[in-house]
Amino acid sequence: MHGTVFSVEQIGQSQLLKGVLDLVVLSVLDRDDSYGYEVVRALRAAGLGEVGEASVYGTLRRLFRAGLLTSHVAASEEGPHRKYYGLTAEGRNRLEQAQKQWEQFRQAVETLLPLQARGKTK
Amino acid sequence: VTDPTVQPHPANTYLSEVNTALADLPDVERAELMAEVKEHLDEALRELDAGADHQALVVRLGTPTAYAAELRASAGLAPLSEPAATSVPSGKNESIREWVKALAATPALRGSLSYLRDLRPAWWALRGYLLVALMLAILTQGLQILPSGVADIGPRQLAHPALGDLLHTIGYYDLAFVDPGPNAGHPIYLLIVLGAVIASVMLGRAAPRLPVPARLLIGALNLAAVFAFFAYPTWWLGPAFRSFAGL
Numbered sequence: 001m002h003g004t005v006f007s008v009e010q011i012g013q014s015q016l017l018k019g020v021l022d023l024v025v026l027s028v029l030d031r032d033d034s035y036g037y038e039v040v041r042a043l044r045a046a047g048l049g050e051v052g053e054a055s056v057y058g059t060l061r062r063l064f065r066a067g068l069l070t071s072h073v074a075a076s077e078e079g080p081h082r083k084y085y086g087l088t089a090e091g092r093n094r095l096e097q098a099q100k101q102w103e104q105f106r107q108a109v110e111t112l113l114p115l116q117a118r119g120k121t122k
Numbered sequence: 123v124t125d126p127t128v129q130p131h132p133a134n135t136y137l138s139e140v141n142t143a144l145a146d147l148p149d150v151e152r153a154e155l156m157a158e159v160k161e162h163l164d165e166a167l168r169e170l171d172a173g174a175d176h177q178a179l180v181v182r183l184g185t186p187t188a189y190a191a192e193l194r195a196s197a198g199l200a201p202l203s204e205p206a207a208t209s210v211p212s213g214k215n216e217s218i219r220e221w222v223k224a225l226a227a228t229p230a231l232r233g234s235l236s237y238l239r240d241l242r243p244a245w246w247a248l249r250g251y252l253l254v255a256l257m258l259a260i261l262t263q264g265l266q267i268l269p270s271g272v273a274d275i276g277p278r279q280l281a282h283p284a285l286g287d288l289l290h291t292i293g294y295y296d297l298a299f300v301d302p303g304p305n306a307g308h309p310i311y312l313l314i315v316l317g318a319v320i321a322s323v324m325l326g327r328a329a330p331r332l333p334v335p336a337r338l339l340i341g342a343l344n345l346a347a348v349f350a351f352f353a354y355p356t357w358w359l360g361p362a363f364r365s366f367a368g369l
Binding site: 037052053055058083 | 190
């Protein structure tokens with residue numbers, strides 16, 4: 001394909017998030033069983049508002065099918081049914097692993113960052 | 123807090139377009155995903171202004187197609203356009219399957235499938251009515267069906283005279299809708315039909331959330347209703363059909 005322009009764009013938050021969405025969603029559910037939109041809100045409240053909402057629902061679905069999540073449907077005060085997700089034992093294991101991976105990754109990246117930035121994060 | 127303006131769901135267009143973009147998935151998988159999408163749109167609409175419509179949802183969540191693509195990607199499902207890369211066409215069966223798959227993926231067919239899906243509530247209502255007719259038909263004449271059954275059907279030729287009298291009393295033989303007679307529209311008969319129609323529609327709405335055995339049972343009810351449609355036309359058409367057919 002000719003004429004391809006290799007542009008170095010700013011890396012969007014959503015792109016950074018893709019790799020850690022599982023970790024983030026598992027962490028939210030570790031605090032308390034939640035329904036999909038509650039997870040969306042929790043991410044937003046934490047400053048991760050750029051994540052696609054559909055991605056959150058898709059991620060929940062995939063983690064559930066992988067046996068990492070439990071689910072139960074409960075009626076809400078407003079009326080509609082809500083599907084609540086929680087962690088299975090396997091889900092908790094996965095969360096632990098992913099958290100360790102994330103720590104290693106974060107440290108590795110930080111050693112490469114300019115000194116000034118490194119100082120700030122500590 | 124009660125919502126004073128209960129309107130048709132403003133997310134219906136959005137929902138059906140997402141559904142179309144998931145049409146290639148197995149029914150169970152799609153139903154589960156759609157239940158989530160429905161819940162999501164409900165929540166999103168509650169956050170938006172009261173007058174939020176389809177366009178507001180598109181601004182908020184992207185087009186239904188983009189939404190479905192994002193959902194599929196994050197759920198670990200193959201994109202819609204991607205052909206089944208793993209299955210190598212190796213024989214006639216395989217190529218037929220590919221052909222059917224390709225046909226099912228054409229926009230025209232997907233469109234008409236989603237159109238049929240929109241018509242489902244009408245089928246649920248009809249199903250309730252047909253099942254009442256089937257029940258009454260079997261209770262009175264047993265499983266004797268057309269063509270020999272046609273000539274015999276009538277209040278005086280019933281296998282169970284007492285039941286026949288009861289049916290006559292509640293006006294079943296003078297269906298209000300087609301041929302008002304002296305007993306037409308008897309409350310008991312109308313209540314039975316109304317109850318069955320409501321139950322059938324509720325069942326249809328709840329079906330995607332029900333476990334597999336319950337869904338098999340619903341499938342059996344569908345078959346029974348179709349059977350009633352073809353096997354006992356005189357029972358659901360009522361007297362009008364009989365006079366038309368010169369019986």
